[in-house]
Amino acid sequence: MAVESAEPGTTRPGGRTARVREAVLRAAGDALAEQGFAHLDLADVARRADVGKTTVYRRWGTVTGLVADLLKDMAEQSLPRTETGSLLGDLKANARLVHRTLTDPRQGELFKALIAAATCDTRTADALHHFYRTRIEEWAPCVRQAVGRGEVPAGTDPHEVIRAVSAPLYYRLLASGDPLDQAAADRAAEAAAAAARAGAYVRHAAPEGMTGQARTEDSQQADG
Known part of the structure; x- marks a missing residue:
């Protein structure tokens, strides 16, 4: 039976290989947090992880492969x-987890570097999108x-609610420079919960027979 070869860094290793992967990924995260994506170098990562350069180049191949x-x-x-x-309790727990991550001295800088890298590298962007899809799911x-408890209307889009919790916190981290504290995290959760209870995230089915283009034009006419 033919088996497709995995891309560098995509196999799930065990034993010594797992320890090498853990050390290299930890070193890569440290380097990203300290220096950013532009200065990430596989040889430097190998030195930090105390493994051979050949191992890192053979396994991950490129900086983007390592970041992915x-x-x-x-x-x-x-x-x-x-x-x-x-x-509300669940959303506050989610918001506070995001807050702790983004305000951690290492993790906050790491996420800034990863998001910056994703703006100019397709593979990193795909990996970042996968990361957030995993967390939202x-x-x-x-x-x-x-919905089952009757707290929010049937048809509420779960993914949109979770996105609404974390979006203001990332905005503070990356754009506005406003304080990113627990109070901000709690307000984001409270706003998302209130909007969900009001039906803001209910998925509305399109009228039967209406195409995507027609829906867009109808929406534009309504806005105008």
Whole structure:
């Protein structure tokens, strides 16, 4: 049977290989947090991880390959979802987790570097998108449970609610420079919960027979 060869850094290793991967990814994260994507160098990562340069070049091949594997590992290692029994409690737990991550001296700088890299490198962007899809999907059940409890309307889009929680926090980190504190995290959760209860995230089915273009034109006419 033919087996497709995996891209560098995409296999799930064990034993010594797992220890090498852990050391290299940790070193890559440190280097990114300290120097940014533009200065990331595989030889420097190998030195930091105390492994041979040949090992790093053979396994990951390129800086983007290494960064993609780092993001994959971060998604796999992320903390599990908290269940509090209420939508607001769950969303606050999510917001506070994002807050702790983004204000951590190492993790905050690491995310800035990864987001900056994703703006100019397709593979890094794909890996970053996968990371966030994984995190959003992990927290989406809290919204589905809220629908089941009658806290929010049926048809509420779980993914949009979770995005609404973290978006203001990333905006503070990357754009506005406003304080990114726990109070801001709690306000983001409260706003998302209130909007969800009001039906802001309910998915509305398009009228039967209306095409995507027609929906766009209809919306533009309504806005005008």
